[in-house]
Amino acid sequence: MQRTFVDQLGNELTINYPPQRIISIVPSQTELLFDLGLDEEVIGITKFCIHPIEKFATRAKVGGTKKLRIDEIRRLQPDLIIGNKEENTQAEIELLMREFPVWMSDIYNLDDAVATIRQIGELVNREPEAAYLNHLIHAGFNDLQTLALSKGIHQNVAYLIWKDPYMLAGRHTFIDDVLRRIGLNNAVAESRYPALTLQELQALNCQLVLLSSEPYPFKEKHIQELQEALPQAKVWLVDGEMFSWYGSRLVKAVQYLFNFQQQLAGF
Known part of the structure; x- marks a missing residue:
């Protein structure tokens, strides 16, 4: 099944739902995905995504938040990439958006963070966990x-x-x-x-x-x-x-x- 979402920058993306091959390029959002109960769905993370450490050791690394390994991301063929406006670089995100579904957060305060948890919960089919x-x-x-x-x-x-x-x-x-x-x-x-x-x-x-x-x-x-x-x-x-x-x-x-x-x- 396919579903369409709008990220916090106003970009529309259509994904295979629920996504099965996710790359997270922001450490705090990577930790969130695992705490929402995802496991094998998270196939790629950055070298700074150190929590939880046992997951860090077993996932492909796609570079740093501001210097991604684009070729490694292409090799992994994600069906969803989750990033953040401040943490990631615009040029790399725009490049990835031409090839993959990319969902971006834009966070300035606690209310934004709560909205992000709720929206990512919807994105990955973990709404009750996000609400909790x-x-x-x-x-x-x-x-x-x-x-x-x-x-x-x-x-x-x-x-x-x-x-x-x-x-x-x-x-x-x-x-x-x-x-x-x-x-x-x-x-x-x-x-x-x-x-x-x-x-x-x-x-x-x-x-x-x-x-x-x-x-x-x-x-x-x-x-x-x-x-x-x-x-x-x-x-x-x-x-x-x-x-x-x-x-x-x-x-x-x-x-x-x-x-x-x-x-x-x-x-």
Whole structure:
């Protein structure tokens, strides 16, 4: 049976339904597919699709999110490719769309993430499973927002994703929305991912500076560097997956962010 869908960029695609040969080129969406109960249907993933690790080891790798191995994708002959506007490169996606059905997500906030889970559930014939995940996510993040209010969490924060130059998560990003939902105020006024000098970072006068574990792998040694430059702020390492992965990882993120809020309450 064939069915037609419209992705989040407005592109129409017709697929053999339900799809049996899926390539996922976004790590968080790959994890979602497995958590929805798919297994052998997922035939190709990127080298960054590390969750769940036991699935990673047994799937064909089609390159990185921004540098795909197009020939390997052609060899696998997928009946569906699932990507994301921000994670993947436009030229590669447009090339793949000429040969295969490609469904693209476009995510800026938690509501978009929930819609993506629902739509991918429809796409792969796992609607009840997707609805259950979304129920857990809704309930969890509602509780986190209530906790932020009750604990008076409202610190100004800078969230760093890169070094040399320092790049931060600004407004209109998924990370910004997660920060806001747990009570934090993003000190960065610019949209997307601006690069700031150390002097500009100092001028933000943040109470809290978060160093993400990805995409740049910030470590303990980087805390001291920034703590000396920003003596008025607390500098913490955080698990970037919990702030930026927008699939089923959000279920696990609720507990992580709850524990994080407990730290903030004692700030």
